Amino acid sequence: MLFLAWRQLMARKKQTFLILLGISFGTLLFVSISGVQLGMRAYMSEQLLNNTAHVLISGDENDIDPIEVRTRFYGEDSVVKWISPPAGKRAEARLQNYQGWYQLLATDPNVIDFSPRLSTNALLSNGEFTASVGLTGTLPERHARISSVERYIKQGSWQALKGGANNIILGSKAAKNLGVQLDDYVGVSSGARAPKPFKVVGIVHFGNDQIDESIAFAHLKNVQTLTRSPGRVSAIAVALTDIDDAPAVADLWQLLSTDKVEDWQEANKMFMEMIKVQDFTRYFITTAILIVAAFGIYNVLTIMINQKKREIAILRAIGYGPNRIVELILYQGLILGIAGGVLGIALGYSMSVWIASIDFGFEIGGRNNLWVSFDWKIYATAFATANVASIIASYLPAWEASRMTPMEIIRSD
Numbered sequence: 001m002l003f004l005a006w007r008q009l010m011a012r013k014k015q016t017f018l019i020l021l022g023i024s025f026g027t028l029l030f031v032s033i034s035g036v037q038l039g040m041r042a043y044m045s046e047q048l049l050n051n052t053a054h055v056l057i058s059g060d061e062n063d064i065d066p067i068e069v070r071t072r073f074y075g076e077d078s079v080v081k082w083i084s085p086p087a088g089k090r091a092e093a094r095l096q097n098y099q100g101w102y103q104l105l106a107t108d109p110n111v112i113d114f115s116p117r118l119s120t121n122a123l124l125s126n127g128e129f130t131a132s133v134g135l136t137g138t139l140p141e142r143h144a145r146i147s148s149v150e151r152y153i154k155q156g157s158w159q160a161l162k163g164g165a166n167n168i169i170l171g172s173k174a175a176k177n178l179g180v181q182l183d184d185y186v187g188v189s190s191g192a193r194a195p196k197p198f199k200v201v202g203i204v205h206f207g208n209d210q211i212d213e214s215i216a217f218a219h220l221k222n223v224q225t226l227t228r229s230p231g232r233v234s235a236i237a238v239a240l241t242d243i244d245d246a247p248a249v250a251d252l253w254q255l256l257s258t259d260k261v262e263d264w265q266e267a268n269k270m271f272m273e274m275i276k277v278q279d280f281t282r283y284f285i286t287t288a289i290l291i292v293a294a295f296g297i298y299n300v301l302t303i304m305i306n307q308k309k310r311e312i313a314i315l316r317a318i319g320y321g322p323n324r325i326v327e328l329i330l331y332q333g334l335i336l337g338i339a340g341g342v343l344g345i346a347l348g349y350s351m352s353v354w355i356a357s358i359d360f361g362f363e364i365g366g367r368n369n370l371w372v373s374f375d376w377k378i379y380a381t382a383f384a385t386a387n388v389a390s391i392i393a394s395y396l397p398a399w400e401a402s403r404m405t406p407m408e409i410i411r412s413d
Contacts (some may be wrong), residue, residue: 020340022293023390027344027382028351030286034378035352037278039371044271046148047206052264053115053146053237054246059095059259095259098233104256105238110249112239115142118223119234122216124170125187125195126178133174133216135188137223146239149204149217155182156202161219169202173213188218190227198222290385294393297336302397326399333394334387341386345379 066085074080095101098116105114115138122135140161144150150158154172161167168188170180180186180200187195198218206212224230240246246263254261265272356372 016336019293019296019336020343022296023290023336023340023386024344024347026286026289026293026389027341027386028348029289030282030382030385031345031348031378032351032355033282033285034382035348035372035374036355036370037282038373038375038378039356041275041278042373043371047208047211048264048268048271052262052267054240054243055238055250055253055261055263056235056267057095057101057238057253057259057261058235095233095236097257097259098231098236101236101257101259104253105236110240110242110245112241113142113145114236114238115139115146116220116233117235117237118220118227118229118232120190120223120227122226123189123195124174124178124216125189126180126184129178131174131177131213133171133214135168135190135216135218135223135226137218137220139220140217143217143237146237152204152206154203154205156200158202158204160201161217163201163219166196166198166222167201167218168198169204169217170200171212171215172203172205173209174216175200175203177213188226193226193228196226286385290389293340294389297333297390297393298397302400326395329397330391330394333390336394337387337390340390341383344386345382348382349374349379 066082105111118137120135120137122133124131124133138161140159144158153169156169158169161169166188168186170178170186175181178186182200182203184200185197186200188198189195202217204212204215204217206215218226220233224232240249243264247265250261250263250266352372352374356369358369360370
């Protein structure tokens with residue numbers, strides 16, 4: 001049956017080749033577009049996870065709510081007309097029970113590791129040059145286990161922060177703006193206090209100018225000393241064994257405390273919405289192309305059936321039942337789907353390699369090439385989609401052919 005299906009396809013080589021190209025083109029587009037989109041998604045996700053980790057536990061913002069103020073001071077049923085509504089914060093955001101979180105996270109089997117942080121705005125100075133950065137105090141050995149920050153160290157060493165002295169790692173753009181290099185000293189001040197000298201032991205380069213000019217890292221204790229807040233922790237970044245469990249884990253932990261617990265998706269809603277739009281666009285384009293290819297398969301098989309009525313009549317006369325006729329036509333659709341899928345995957349892979357090798361002249365994550373994903377799931381999805389489209393498109397003409405009887409075919413001729 002497979003041999004007979006192949007022979008019938010080869011009887012109309014031109015039409016078969018055009019349909020094969022249609023399926024291959026749809027598969028090629030899916031592979032190449034998915035590779036670029038998922039590659040850039042992986043880059044963006046990594047950058048976001050370096051900042052938020054899988055789950056970020058932070059202090060309550062303590063925002064002042066006018067309704068709450070009215071209720072507490074004037075009663076629930078009172079009517080108050082504010083000349084200037086109360087606003088701002090009651091106190092600085094900080095974790096209320098860091099030790100309690102430490103005990104919980106240390107015993108939770110879902111947690112790989114966690115790192116306490118103290119983030120503050122700092123002013124760096126080097127002579128007449130100044131730069132405003134977000135200074136993150138952390139435990140370097142723990143931070144390295146929950147993020148990929150060590151991969152982006154351009155000069156120096158991330159682990160150099162472990163020393164007891166005042167050491168700092170600067171973003172590459174911040175270091176350039178200050179005119180400092182490795183082993184130089186910069187003045188670091190928080191608030192109106194006099195700057196303290198910190199030694200530059202590393203330069204980190206994420207490949208994003210906005211981040212690289214506004215980020216700096218130091219040891220947690222040094223930042224606590226700088227801000228005169230010993231023992232204070234503003235957030236805990238947590239890495240889980242399975243990132244997909246982050247939303248459920250965050251929801252569970254939120255029930256245990258008044259502290260703010262956010263998974264990385266919740267903390268980056270805009271990014272997740274952008275991902276949904278990209279996925280919709282990718283599948284829409286590919287589906288449209290495969291629908292066109294499916295109509296081509298339907299037309300070719302319908303024409304072929306009309307031209308091969310005598311052969312179908314002979315097959316029915318010698319004992320081939322309706323199911324065998326359906327099988328014959330479906331084999332042809334399957335051959336087109338497999339051949340088109342394989343060819344499209346090969347072309348898509350080649351195009352992805354070519355796109356990944358193009359120097360675009362601007363930097364993305366430390367390199368001048370697009371991030372392209374070669375995940376096997378992309379190719380498996382493309383191959384399965386091509387075959388499903390082919391089988392669906394070939395079923396209708398197969399069903400129509402199976403209904404033909406030898407007598408009807410002879411009478412129509």
